[in-house]
Amino acid sequence: MQADFPVPNLSGPIGVFDSGFGGLTILDGIRHKMPQYDYIYLGDNARAPYGTRSFDVVYEFTLQAVKKLFSLGCPLVILACNTASAKALRSIQQQYLPFHAPDRRVLGVIRPTAEVVGVLSKSKHIGVLATEGTIKSESYKLEIEKLYPGATVVGQACPMWVPLVENNEFDKPGADYFVKDGIDKLLAQDSQIDTIILGCTHYPLLMQKIVKYCPGNIQLVPQGHYIAESLEDYLRRHGEMDRRITRGGSCQYFTTESRTKFRESANVFLHEEVEVERTTI
Numbered sequence: 001m002q003a004d005f006p007v008p009n010l011s012g013p014i015g016v017f018d019s020g021f022g023g024l025t026i027l028d029g030i031r032h033k034m035p036q037y038d039y040i041y042l043g044d045n046a047r048a049p050y051g052t053r054s055f056d057v058v059y060e061f062t063l064q065a066v067k068k069l070f071s072l073g074c075p076l077v078i079l080a081c082n083t084a085s086a087k088a089l090r091s092i093q094q095q096y097l098p099f100h101a102p103d104r105r106v107l108g109v110i111r112p113t114a115e116v117v118g119v120l121s122k123s124k125h126i127g128v129l130a131t132e133g134t135i136k137s138e139s140y141k142l143e144i145e146k147l148y149p150g151a152t153v154v155g156q157a158c159p160m161w162v163p164l165v166e167n168n169e170f171d172k173p174g175a176d177y178f179v180k181d182g183i184d185k186l187l188a189q190d191s192q193i194d195t196i197i198l199g200c201t202h203y204p205l206l207m208q209k210i211v212k213y214c215p216g217n218i219q220l221v222p223q224g225h226y227i228a229e230s231l232e233d234y235l236r237r238h239g240e241m242d243r244r245i246t247r248g249g250s251c252q253y254f255t256t257e258s259r260t261k262f263r264e265s266a267n268v269f270l271h272e273e274v275e276v277e278r279t280t281i
Helices: 024-034 055-071 083-087 089-101 110-120 132-137 139-149 159-166 175-189 203-213 225-237 259-270
Strands: 014-018 041-042 078-081 105-107 123-130 152-157 193-197 219-223 251-255 276-278
Touching: 014 055, 024 041, 024 225, 024 259, 041 055, 041 123, 055 078, 055 089, 083 110, 083 132, 089 105, 110 139, 110 193, 110 219, 110 225, 123 132, 123 139, 123 175, 132 139, 132 152, 139 152, 152 159, 152 175, 152 193, 159 175, 159 203, 159 225, 175 203, 193 203, 203 219, 251 259, 259 276
Parallel strands: 014 041, 014 078, 041 251, 078 105, 123 152, 123 193, 193 219, 251 276
Antiparallel strands: none
16 A cells, blocks of 8 residues: 655654753763764743653644754754653654654654663662652653563653753762752662663763762663663664765754853753854754
């Protein structure tokens, strides 16, 4: 049966989307591992954060961003945002792509993290530190328990952690209270936790303080490295998509807010100066 829609032979960069700046930690991990590809990063900074927004709103905003990256030529988009992955990814994959963009793919960050954390944890007692939206969705709990039956997963929302990072307060003394408070509340729920997922892409910038207040026997799992490994494996297994990714080693940046603010924050996350264009989605 012939499809009702054309399937173009689209080639272009990998799109990476986040509601804010945290996705830059994912982009950095991916580019470090696979520098040969072209990339476009889109930050919906004007409407960040997504963490406290409803499922419907996060879906609407995320779909708009995905469509924007598609319009910029991306055949593959990575939702480098835990909230978007938790609240919007499945609906986009099941309800939008098959009917409107069957030749494109959208991937998230939760499943690759869930796959690796079950291997890293010896006790199979796993903690998740994340935004309120990600914790309420129970996406990590559902995904990990599906992959590793018998695992125990508890989560703790850390509502102040993203603002600390976004406002460049992550390395200031005032951040200590909020970091310690989040970790203490998580460990109070389950004393057998031996692995903690940093379930928000902003959190690696707080790593120095997280390590300070986290017991030394607990393994911390930031996402950039593992998402990069998962994407590399995905492209290895899906040669038809890999062939459609252009290879020029370039990276373009787009923001829905201030170019100046984005450049300043990108320098904190990436330790390099970047050029960015302002756009609407």
